[in-house]
Amino acid sequence: MTTARSVQRTYLLLMLGNTLAASLIWGINTIFLLDSGLSNLEAFAANAAFTAGMVLFEIPTGIVADTVGRRASYLLGTVTLAASTLFYVGLWQVHGPFWLWLAASVLIGLGFTFFSGAVEAWLVDALAATGFDGSLDSVFGRGQMVSGAGMLVGSVAGGWVAQHASLGVPYLVRAGVLLLMLVFAAVAMRDLGFAPERHGTVGQEVARLARQTVDLGWQVPAIRWLMVQALVTGGVGLYAFYALQPYLLQLYGDPHAYQVAGLVAAAVALAQMAGGLAAGQVRRLARRRTSALMLTTAIAVAAMLAIGSVDSFGAVLALSGLWGLTFAAFTPVRQSYLNGLIPSRQRATLLSADSLMSSAGGVWAQPALGRVADLRGYAASYLVAAGISAVAIPLIALSRRTDAPADSYEPTGASGSDGSSG
Template identity: 30%
Template sequence: MHPLSLWLVYRGTWGFVGTLSWTTAAVYFLRDVGMSPLQLVLAGTALEIAYFLFEVPTGVVADTYSRKASVVVGTLLSGLAMVGIGALPDVGWVVAGMGLWGFAWTFRSGAEDAWLGDELGPHRLGAAYQRGAQVARVTGLLGIGAAVALALVDLRLPFVAAGCTAVALAFVLVGVMHEHGFTRPERDATTTVVRDALATARGGAGLVRRTPILLLVVGIFLCTGAFEEGFDRLWEAQLLLEVGLPELGPLGDVAWFGILAAATLVLSFAVAGPLVRRVEAFDNARLARLLLVLHGVLMLCALGFALAGSQSLAVAAYLATSVVRNLTGPTFQTWLNGTITDSSVRATVLSITSVAGSAGEWAGGPALGLVGTRWSVRAALATGALLLAPTLLLFARAVRHHGIEPELAGSATDADTDTDADTATTDTADSDAAGEVGTPR
């Protein structure tokens, strides 16, 4: 199968799986499993711990052994984790399942983007990410409908069905996924697998250190990670406890969450449509400017959601925030992947930057939780929105240097023996690259 066609199928399947598993998850955790707020936090913590510990090691696996194998393993383990969470409505099993899911996600994170970059090349990544996101929005609507229908029968069924779909996808990938653009590093007789993996990890970390734009990306990930952790954990509490939602008869909360998820995807599809072809042709400089604008709008929308005093304003602000986040993801990943020209460490570098996002969640999530406990959910959400302010400064810096910081990258490279960063300076001005629907995070 052609890489672009496979990518669209892959993203479409995960769009379906993501909304199928998570649209009614909060209701399942609270009603059937009987989880307390502390236990909900512990489940999220288990996922984040697994993600934080294994993200870079599994990225190294993708760079030293196989992107395809890493993606297949991650997809299979994700499916098994979902089935376990749905089939065993027990707090301990849910926490364990979330930990397994976080571990599984590390195999996919970085590896799928690295595979796509190798197979398509940098100049076609923007189109792949934008079109993949649109396909995922359409299939996500189908997942929402399936989740609500199954949840009305049994709240466990959406997780079980999503897990079975992911397992089936893993077996499909075994047969149709190829990696012609990836060459496994050669090892001589004296080089062990572990030594080779460590060398790859050092190479990826070194590329991040000596490429200023990637250091800037790490800072952006820290800030956005803190914001996203607070928003993702507290938006439901804001609507249910602070603002309140109208009654919908016997359907109740399940229907409301389904409506909001569907509205987000429909609006995202409609807004993204006119932008897709334009963004496909953007170089790194224009992508950086677009990201600066999107993050500014995101901060304002998130503040509006936190401060909204009526149901209509809160719902409108939530939808606006979610739509902007949907638009930001593929654009940011296109820009990020376009800064990496050394394919041999691509997955490792992407994993390192993702770990920065996880660190932001670790640091920002508990802090925002304390703000919410001490003062209010509104205060916590508003504080989280303000954490996006530093990203505006970082993107403004990138814009001043045309999205690639050429002078700094060049001076950093002079101190090294290879020319990877010099290549990045000249090549990434025309590059593009990845995003995701359905991550448990």
């Protein structure tokens, strides 16, 4: 018999495997792109193409999760991501043209959109179906901790393998781990508390669920301001993380010290574990979730300002850990708040729509900040990134003004099935 405990265990193993696979290249990805002959602008444009792919495919793949099944969406994502990762390695080997890097990045974005929303929606509905009456914040916090552990192992291992083999080998290992996760998910995942529904052709489904996204998402003020926040600031975190790789190597004085680049992801991973642990304790410090979101955002802005103002390898490494800690504490609180605002049957689609807005933010922010780095240096780009991130605070405040029930830290279990939004 499936229990809430077994659902959580499966979720945590999925998070561990996904993050381990992804993080094998997180510490070296920007260096990998630059090694293929791309400039900073082109490298971050390739990253922007990845987020553009997520923008293009978020809603269609969210519809797959809501009409075919969350398990099916996850399996499709695993296969797509493994194949597109191998495509990346091939381009690196032949120093492929820039347009092919853009195409490969879009395909990687497609793979991730099959994941986004689907696993989270699967968890929330399965917990509700198995009688879970605990706090979603704590579950998402444990997910952050497990993801942090996977990121720590993956980033350090990826940097070590790149240092002792080549920059392409961690990508091959990543594809292998993804195939293992495909087998695990095929056996362990079952759609619980959710019955796929279709009311017409694929085109009609797209139109119907797009309307629901507007009616149940954009037209709900509490959700709308969260989506605007994702659009404005969603790409800054991606840039801040990936730019740390070449920036720290620059400060360290050795552009080929790939294991040092792995330390960036390792520091963020440790911070993510600590932030995930703190997520369940935040309620003791803040009466409302939006209060916690604004506080962690303010600390993250201060950390980025400091990163752009100091000229020390050790100080920047430590500050990157502080930034990662606040980001890790922010994420599960936002997840719990957003899930409490949306109804179950459209959960995957609306979560994908929110992810779409964040990805759209990455489309404009990453190449723009990469261009600042080309013209003025990495330090200046972090000062600009801090200014953009600060915009999130008034946007979260606007969501707070709606006084949605989900903003309260009162126990609600796997809430959100009624779609209440205040």
